[in-house]
Amino acid sequence: MAFKTVIGSIADHFRPKMDAVGVTHNGPLTADDAFIERSVNQPQPRENEILVQVLASSVNPVDVKMRSGYQDKGVFRIFGLDVVGRVAAVGKDVSRFAVGDRVYYAGKQHHDGADAAYQVIPAEMAAKAPENLDDVSAAAMPLTTITAYDILVHGFHLPIAKDAGKGKSVLIINGAGGVGSILIQLAKYLGLTVIATAGRADSQEWVKKMGADHVVDYHRGLVRQIADLGYPEVDYIANLQDTTGYWDLMVKTIRPYGEIASIVDTTMPVDLGELKSKSASFSWIFMLARGNFNVYLSEQGQILEDMATLFDEGILHSTVTKVYHGLTAYSIRSAFQDVAGHRAIGKVVVDFAPNIKASEGGMPLEDGSDKESTFSDGPDNIQEKDGQAEKTGKSELNDEDAPTHY
Template sequence: MKAMIIETFGESSIFKLKDVEIAKLLPGQVRVRVKATSVNPIDIKVRTGAVPAVSPSFPAVLHGDVAGIIEEVGEGVKSFQVGDEVYGCAGGFKGLEGALAEYMIADAGVLAHKPLNISMEEAAAIPLVGITAWESLFTKGALKKGDDILIHGGAGGVGHIAIQLAKWAGATVFTTVSSIEKQAIVKELGADYVIPYRESSVKEYVEKYTDGKGFPFVFDTVGGSNLDQSFEAAALNGTVLTIAARSTHDLTPLHSKGLSLHVTFMLLKLLDEAKRFEHGNILRHITAVVEENCLKPVLDKKTFSFEEVGEAHDYLESGKAVGKIILVNKW
């Protein structure tokens, strides 16, 4: 089969088109005819060698998100049959084949049936960011109807899904964005209150929207120094959720406010053979939310072929994308 592979870590130009052998199915696995994938920041980190602990061995096929059609079912698989349309975040990391190929072998437990009311391209945009948002909001945060939540980076990959999931759950959503264009996007997604963070300090918007008390839930999808702002924005005994905590911080605010800090790194379960089925369970919930017309991914206007994966990586790193970047299999 054709595949885009890397044989070393490096710049976006290291991807090569090669013919590789199609591996045999093991029990519990399925073979998926790949229709589309998307680019996530972790894919770039893997390509550059920034996360060796989760990186596959060379030659490597990258990208976790996949949408496609079941071509073959392995022994013991009861949940899928040949011809089923599926999606998931299934590989591209340590010990797992990636999606940048004609076919992808995946553990059946990490996949779910594709929502009927969206395209393959839209489905490919959801898995990694959707699972991350779900785990953060509901598994870690136990967000429920009537809760108030501040979501930092509401127009981002995880953020725009989190807004929709929080609204579906019945929460009131406040979100920060950087531009007028992104203000329009998050309003359309259902955000109740939009905060242009470049025009307002944390103290100012906490005073405006909470009478200085802070938000009971803060979901930080940005990381870095923004995590300190999340601590500042949180209410007494509040919950801070984050997906980016590879940084050093003064934890005094956590102590003085009695805050809880929860970190989500969704790849940990994907790489754990005993727990990865939890991702398939989450995606089944997400499928239902999508089919209720309560969640729809935002896609960037530009799409790429698999052979243009280097350009897609460059585009994500440029910061110019608005919405998820999709790659379509044209082989």
């Protein structure tokens, strides 16, 4: 045992290292050491995996939730599920990709995350990134696009084809968030009439830009607003905000034989029976279930491949609104704060480019022993995309107005 440990330590000493950002304790997101930087062992791909040099990653509400659920005190946990990167090595059974390919993917929940210079994932979960999207624009899209696809295909049983839902209507609760922003675009491609909820003026403007036909304000009575638009009942409802809080609205507003899909945990038991008289359906959409249960992994790669075509044809557009530069504890923490504040419009991305440049062509910055630091970078390196982002680099954790949306 001791012998094996010594051998292990020696072997570790010669393994390539890489930079990563993660947590070792469950502190508040406002704390300076909410995230820390470390040099850790670079992973190696197994036979069906690819090693990806991460070029950019984006933050989703589920990342914030995973962080707040962290309980392994002392264990360095790396988050990050949404990736654009370049293939640095391929496992021996991988034929779909070659070294140098630019790929995009959403990874696995219980697995080392993407907030690191390199990540390993099953090749079948990735696809070549859309050629017309730059790294930052592409990194914003995998997780939300797969989720939006799942809502339409698994939740509403519509094929992803032009005008496949023509004549039907969908209510999207929280249209301005990451999933809402791409779901609106996909729903419009399917020919659906889209009614989206949004509270603030900038959110309302954004959902219209995404293509929503109608915007309703969740601060005022939604049932009445939707009926006034001429849709006392809708064919589909996508709840991206609060399943318990919007239950009554959904029961009232769904059409007989209509279909509801939700990505948001219930906070209390709901009266499912209220949907029975309408013979309605309710589907949970949780795209990470594939990775968690190790089922249908290749669906994720296939969906991203199909969607890449729609991005390249200009039918779908990236929903990135805010970019942080450099993989640092500061940039990751700031991006998490933006998303946790529940006011983020579209997607927040961390562009790893500065790290990559510094290490000359994408090799790890350092291969020494673990280092640790906080705030290695300041608020200067925030970039807003398309003028849609909010003009702030500080925490927005105290927004009491907006309901939870993860």
